[in-house]
Amino acid sequence: MTNPAVSGAAVVDTLVPPAADAPPPVRRRRSRGQVGRRVVLLVAAVYFIGPLVAAISFTVQNPHGGITFSAYRQIFTNPGDGQINLVQALVYSLEIAVVTIVVALALMVPTQLLLHLRVPRMRGSVEILTLLPLVFPPVVLVVGVSDVYQAAAPSSGAAAGHDEGFAFQVLRFLRDTDHPLLLALLYVMLAMPFVYRAIDAGIRAIDVATLVEAARNLGASWPSVLLRVIVPCLRTSLINASFLCFALVMGEYTISSILLYTKPFPVWLAQLPTRSGQVQAAVSVFSLLLVEVILLAIGAITARGKRGATA
Known part of the structure; x- marks a missing residue:
């Protein structure tokens, strides 16, 4: 003769799956949060890096086909009207x-x-x-x-x-x-x-x-x-x-231009004596990359200082 309590417990054990088989809700939320962050970072990367890549491709594009760096060579030459380089x-x-x-x-x-x-x-x-x-x-x-x-x-x-x-x-x-x-x-x-x-x-x-x-x-x-x-x-x-x-x-740009200063970089960039869109875009790309290099250098110096302080 079987015990009803024992048989009922066995039935419940067979019907209810183990708790370990279902992933916890906290882990699901973390995985969704990681996917959301990656999507946001991807969209931000496309938003910020996309125009830069397009500008670089425009500056090195040769009208007759191929790749040329003549626009970047022109920005380092001395202008013919006496303006500084x-x-x-x-x-x-x-x-x-x-x-x-x-x-x-x-x-x-x-x-x-x-x-x-x-x-x-x-x-x-x-x-x-x-x-x-x-x-x-x-x-x-x-x-x-x-x-x-x-x-x-x-x-x-x-x-x-x-x-x-x-x-x-x-x-x-x-x-x-x-x-x-x-x-x-x-x-x-x-x-x-x-x-x-x-x-x-x-x-x-x-x-x-x-x-x-x-x-x-x-x-x-x-x-x-x-x-x-x-x-x-x-x-x-x-x-x-x-x-x-x-x-x-x-x-x-505002203060230096109103005070008639022509040598600062923003004023020089606005008064660049060229009608070539490639040269103007090359100057903008070069200045942006220069700022990025300085930013990375500052970040490296800061990280080195933090490692030295913790050591």
Whole structure:
């Protein structure tokens, strides 16, 4: 005589499959998420890399058939109307970018330390001030600079170089095309919102108060604390801020063109004396690839610094 309970349990075991045979819902969601991410990355790659590939193929296309690199050779030749070539324009903009980065970091890093250590109540006010370059367009900034030069300029009847005031001599020195410090100072103002937030994020990620207090208790001076303690901890933030300044300088056209500067790379690119679409596209492709190489170099430096810090 069989036991009903035992027979019922056996029937249930035969009807219900083991739980291990069905994949868990968490694993299904993970697999769907991975597929979704891959699809998004593929679409983004086609969206960003597709136009670049099309532009490169257009620049190397020979009208008579085949492949030619004559468009890339033409962008390195000297223009016939006395305009500087591509290398000179890039070096000119790189010099402005270096000055902009140095001045912006020299202003923002001590200011951020002062706000976080001494006057944290002023942090909100300073943050609002750094947003002003995003509120006012560059044209308004250029108009203000032009008004300052007109106010400081000597009278029209005065002899040139004799009755000029000291302020106007300094302003004329800053605006000289050989060393356009005026452009660098204006770019510092435009880059202020980005540099401020990049450095602020880096300082918030570290315990700056403890580091400064420990260094000061060991007898370090304030310059030593800034250069040997704070700057190494903010390496990634400083590199990000520097790249933002570099990107702004290499792409800003309005201010330099209104102030009649013809040597910066964006203005040179707009005034390129050629009617060939291949040459203009070759210049654009070359500048884009140059920025990508610099970005990869910055990423490699940052990754090397992180590996050295963890080791």
